[in-house]
Amino acid sequence: MTDTILDVRGLSVDIATAGGVLHAVRDISLKVERGKTLCVVGESGCGKSMTSLAIMDLLPKGARRSAAALSFAGEDLSRAPGKRFNALRGNRMAMIFQEPMTALNPAYTIGDQLAEPYRLHRGASAAQARDRAVYLLDKVGIASPAERLGQYPHQLSGGLRQRVMIAMALMCEPELLIADEPTTALDVTIQAQILRLLADLQKEFGVAIMLITHDLGVVARIADRVAVMYAGQVVEEGPAAALFSDPRHPYTRGLLDCIPVPGRTARGGRLGAIPGVVPSLVGEVHGCSFRDRCPHARPVCAEDPPAREVDGHRWRCILEKAA
Known part of the structure; x- marks a missing residue:
């Protein structure tokens, strides 16, 4: 039996709008291993929830999904009919919704x-x-x-x-549990209880968890691997320890710099911030989407960035390492 319960390759979600086609999710690839936790992190509107809905075949009306492969427990569901998803949802794959x-x-x-x-x-x-x-x-x-x-x-x-x-x-004892921001709007005490509960249940039932969040504190506590999303793409993905200790993409570095660190962040000092706004994903999208906000941007960033990988740590950037 394969250790990979979910294997997503080349997943895209397009939504027709009055201003053109919105490319909500753009050619992303993810894997979730049995008994492990993959955290998908990024700011609001980056496509995290849309990715989970695409995997569960619960996209809103007007949204169109395409994928090179959407494999669950070895079965390719990329072109499976709705009846097949009905048999799987709530049974072998389940979802905890945001609210x-x-x-x-x-x-x-x-x-x-x-x-x-x-x-x-x-x-x-x-x-x-x-x-x-x-x-x-x-x-x-x-x-x-x-x-x-x-x-x-x-x-x-x-x-x-x-x-x-x-x-x-x-x-129904699912093999895969997708949790879309399960601690949103809960106070910190209840958040900690929910996270501890998910970890305990994972140990007991061996369920694979795909946890969607924008809270890097949550990620640090529960993740085995982390996928960082920006503007509909996975810009960096790898083991949680490696991503926190050695981030390779400038966006990941920017997210980590926004977090106060005990003993290093001065009391009353300014936290890091990422300038600018997320670009529009309506119409044609070219090059690195982060280039207008990146301190390391160069003219070559107007072209699609290269895909890099070292020891299972993958990122899309002209840089070999975030400064």
């Missing part, structure tokens, strides 16, 4: 929403689904789980709703 209050249906109880995928994919009885739901709610740290089954989403706090989303995603 649980809108992802959970306010008209149905927690118990009904937890039981539905288990009964649909596993042919379980109502009693079996209920027992599984109680087990997982307890596993994700929700007190009195049996009583929670009769409650509605609005009766739970944000942290509890997020835990319910995690339990729902685990109902």
